[in-house]
Amino acid sequence: MTKFSDLGLNPLLMKAIAEEGYETPTPIQAQAIPLLLEDKDLLGIAQTGTGKTAAFALPTLDFMLEFPQKRRARSARVLVLAPTRELAGQIADSFRTYSRHMDCNVQTVFGGVNINAQRRALQGGADVLVATPGRLLDLVGQKAVSLQEVEVLILDEADQMLDMGFIHDLKKIVAQVPKDRQTLLFSATMPKLISDLAQQFLDNPVRVSVTPPSTTAERVDQGVYHVSNNDKLELLFDVLNNPEIDRALVFTRTKHGADKVVRKLLAKGLDAKAIHGNKSQPQRLKALDAFKNGTCKVLVATDIAARGIDIDGISHVVNFEVPNVPEQYVHRIGRTARAGRTGLAVSFVAEDERYYLRDIEKTIGMEVDVLKAPDGTKVDLLPTPDPNERLYKPKGPARGNGGGRSGGGGRGGQRRPQAKAKPQGGAGKPGGKQGGRSRGGKKRKLEGARG
Ligand code: AMP
Numbered sequence: 001m002t003k004f005s006d007l008g009l010n011p012l013l014m015k016a017i018a019e020e021g022y023e024t025p026t027p028i029q030a031q032a033i034p035l036l037l038e039d040k041d042l043l044g045i046a047q048t049g050t051g052k053t054a055a056f057a058l059p060t061l062d063f064m065l066e067f068p069q070k071r072r073a074r075s076a077r078v079l080v081l082a083p084t085r086e087l088a089g090q091i092a093d094s095f096r097t098y099s100r101h102m103d104c105n106v107q108t109v110f111g112g113v114n115i116n117a118q119r120r121a122l123q124g125g126a127d128v129l130v131a132t133p134g135r136l137l138d139l140v141g142q143k144a145v146s147l148q149e150v151e152v153l154i155l156d157e158a159d160q161m162l163d164m165g166f167i168h169d170l171k172k173i174v175a176q177v178p179k180d181r182q183t184l185l186f187s188a189t190m191p192k193l194i195s196d197l198a199q200q201f202l203d204n205p206v207r208v209s210v211t212p213p214s215t216t217a218e219r220v221d222q223g224v225y226h227v228s229n230n231d232k233l234e235l236l237f238d239v240l241n242n243p244e245i246d247r248a249l250v251f252t253r254t255k256h257g258a259d260k261v262v263r264k265l266l267a268k269g270l271d272a273k274a275i276h277g278n279k280s281q282p283q284r285l286k287a288l289d290a291f292k293n294g295t296c297k298v299l300v301a302t303d304i305a306a307r308g309i310d311i312d313g314i315s316h317v318v319n320f321e322v323p324n325v326p327e328q329y330v331h332r333i334g335r336t337a338r339a340g341r342t343g344l345a346v347s348f349v350a351e352d353e354r355y356y357l358r359d360i361e362k363t364i365g366m367e368v369d370v371l372k373a374p375d376g377t378k379v380d381l382l383p384t385p386d387p388n389e390r391l392y393k394p395k396g397p398a399r400g401n402g403g404g405r406s407g408g409g410g411r412g413g414q415r416r417p418q419a420k421a422k423p424q425g426g427a428g429k430p431g432g433k434q435g436g437r438s439r440g441g442k443k444r445k446l447e448g449a450r451g
Pocket of ligand 1: 024
């Protein structure tokens, strides 16, 4: 098994890793870090919970330690793009944690909050800038930040960014970043659109893939309740009213649904908070904080809002509605199984959701156990369906997708032609990398630095 000491990371980073209590690199870290230390471009197929943030943050910080550079006003050396403000905040926190023994200025910019404070924060420049695409383009448009000095570009949860309609924004951003950068793209899934994007943005990338969906699924204890839609709220209260629950994350399909669940739980005396796209940033942060510090043990979220949220010790995930996309299910239940821990995930399956449950079972390669009614409940569960029953895909709008943004995110503006330079065997891109950090790139600036 690979050890952190095998990876050749700077001692200042090793110290921070040890303080975090990390003992061994996760598979994505063991695979990706050595490649990234060699300046390779990387296409990482990994979902949240695999340790992918450290997999890209550690080698990036290592590079900054090895090649320190004076911060330039309104510039950034490392640019990380993420789909949501929550994820951007978490990535920034990870960079701050791992860089605590070095001088590294980490800034975050995202929409939904006043832009002026972000403009001011960028005046002195950042070493690492973590951004959601729309707000970053606004700031670039206002000349609050330039992307000309970016040496490492990281796109995290690229599939989610596409789902949210950020494709044009991404292309505009990438067009402004120097071509001889190092580029990393992480995505939980690899639809054709992502591999096309990777082809455009990355230069001869190495591909690293970890945790196929079933692996997470195997680590989580899972169960289903067959219950009518009308009885779900009642059942939820009975399920959550269990002293064994430390922290439960409840998924609803819609923002409205999340609010309704919270109202119902509060009315019954169970403290719960909702996070979703209609909540203001301070409201979201407040809800997350309460959940993190344990004052509120139930958080109700839509998929988009919950994606990427990294909170330790989620003991239970409740799928109040069954997602219609099996991967979404795997993402959801993965919240309880972060970095090797296990948890319990229960799903409320109404009659019109049985088709989706079967789809999920096919994907994860196992049947999910049917659970007995919780003690004391007055809800009459539905009889366990016949496994041979013929099921049809429900008609109507897709369920369970959490209401992603569609279209181009409402941004106007000219679309820039995207032309990522491919190696021509010419200057700055030696056909074969000579090992170590000799490649152009993060690169051209550093050429010769290592001889
Ligand atoms: P991520 O997939 O980056 O969101 O990371 C998921 C969680 O795993 C975070 O809470 C990290 O702090 C934690 N983590 C990352 N790497 C390791 C490691 N090597 N050992 C233990 N925990 C880790």
